[in-house]
Amino acid sequence: MTSRGIFLIPLVSMALISCSKHSGKDPLAKAPGKFPESTGVSVGAKEIKNWFTRSPELDGAEGVNADKAIEELHLTHSKEIIVAVIDSGVDIQHEDLKDKIWTNTKEIAGNGIDDDHNGYIDDIHGWNYLGGYDSNGNPVHIGAEQLEVTRELVKMKKKKQELEEQGLELSVKDQAYLLKLQTEVDEEVNGSKDTLKLIADRLEILKTNYDVLKDIIGVEFDKMTNAIVQELKVSTSEEQEAKNKILEVFAAGSPKDVARYHVLQGRYQDQLDFYFNEDFHPRADIVGDNPEDFLDIGYGNNDVRGLDADHGTHVAGIIGASRNNSIGIDGIAENVRIMSLRAVPNGDERDKDVALAIRYAADNGANIINMSFGKNYSPHKHKVSEALLYAQSKGVLIFHAAGNESTDRDQESRYPEKKVFNEEGEVVGKVDSFLDIGASSSFLTRELTATFTNFGQTTVDIFAPGVNLLSSIPDNQYAVFSGTSMASPSAAGVAALVWSQKPELSAIELKQLMMSKARLRHNLLVRLPSDNSQDVLFETLSITGGIADAYRMLAE
DSSP states (O other): OOSSOSOOOEETTEEEOBOOOOOOSSGGGSOOSSSTTOBOOOOOHHHHSSGGGSOHHHHSSOOOOHHHHHHHHTOOOOSOEEEEEEESOOOTTOTTTGGGBOOOTTSOTTSSSOTTOSSOTTOSSEEETTEEEOTTSOEEEOOBOOOHHHHHHHHHHHHHHHHHHTTOOOOHHHHHHHHHHHHHHHHHHHHHHHHHHHHHHHHHHHHHHHHHHHHHHOSOGGGOBHHHHHTOOOOSHHHHHHHHHHHHHHHHSSOOBHHHHHHHHHHHHHIIIIITOTTOOHHHHHTOSOTTOTTOOOOSBSOSSOSOOHHHHHHHHHHHOOSSSSSSOOOSOSSEEEEEEEOOOBSOOOHHHHHHHHHHHHHTTOSEEEEOOOBSOOTTHHHHHHHHHHHHHTTOEEEEEOOSSOOBTTTSOOBSOSEEEOTTSOEEEEOTTEEEEEEEOSOSSGGGBOSSOOBOTTTOOEEEEOSSEEEEETTTEEEEEOSHHHHHHHHHHHHHHHHHHOTTOOHHHHHHHHHHTOEEOTTOEEEETTEEEEEEEGGGSSSSOEEOOHHHHHOO
């Protein structure tokens, strides 16, 4: 989730977006950034209209069976479920969400007083951990941040310098860690520079030949696409040559339009300007806290939308957009309230913000927490573990996106995770009310698994819809996103729907019900996300081997 980590192509009032990581030889096939899966995509009409809530039996789509459950089982939704969305922010005024937003009834809006004495002033609909106030008292926000690998590199370099000033040196272990960090950052920086040059070279070829065709092509350069040029009627040899050269560029790379090249150009520049820039430190000026001090909770502001709430608003819509209001989409759950906790910037989230957001949700009545984010380094993972265990003790069910690196989570960690770590980084237990969610598509074919999704027979709990989901984005718009970021709220929405009907269940009992009632697809061969040329049994990619299914959970 990021300020600039999502790629939008406006299409009337909606956009076509994918948060999926694609494979391929072309360097531009893999999109960079906090959300490496974010790329433009064209989708079939079948997948645009609410397929994720639908039924395999009735609609032929591998959705979560929410519509069937609601319509056939005559649900009463006796319990209101509060779902905390820890994300990039939520547009709480969105037409499809404004009636589903949580309100802190213990706080008096706008009086500048911490009425409920929880450490947060005027936290009416949640909290923004990525903000502060300017000298005039107006909210200000962090947009971009470094990745954690860069922050760790800066920290280790500082430690090395301080020791050398005392005539000492890093331990062998720390020297190896510093080398690992430096190597990783250098490789990323050099790769970004090389790719930026490749993009510039391709754009130059496209622009030079566009200039030959501009009188007949009928669109501005930035709107030129492979499809438009394919259909172009030319009349001279010069025009034919220009057309051929443009099509050669589009054929050579994954982007099939100029707009996508420009977006990728910006995102690779973000890598250099923000993610791997050792001198980029926006938090000190904007937030002003000590990110290493987990007892300092007085920072941030109450603007829960923030700078760019595309990702968080999309997640919230999947869970609980108003149903049957003839607007936009139908969310999965009926009787829900969304609590917005902004903690994820364009870059890596801070462990402190994540831990405090989890505790805030638990202390303020959240039944479910959705976390559609993750990172490869977590220097304070023990603090996040403590917060997760605290939420579990409060009866909270926690959903987390498994990640979009097409990797086996049994082999590679991605934080936060259900493992409990002590201060030395050792695994000392697990969070029983935590689920990791993989992403599935609408098709009961080898394409059922998303190309980008992480998987793991002992780590990923269950799959849920995460490919080409239409949902809300800010300012009353709608967009199609893909990613485990979408799969996690799909599963969380199912849990909210079922819990509103079965309020007697504990969080762990609800998790067990979801897993025991997963929709299995026995003997179905699907593509292995880490190697699309290889087929494996779908049932081997997660603990349950199935897809979250609301109808199966309720039809007892």
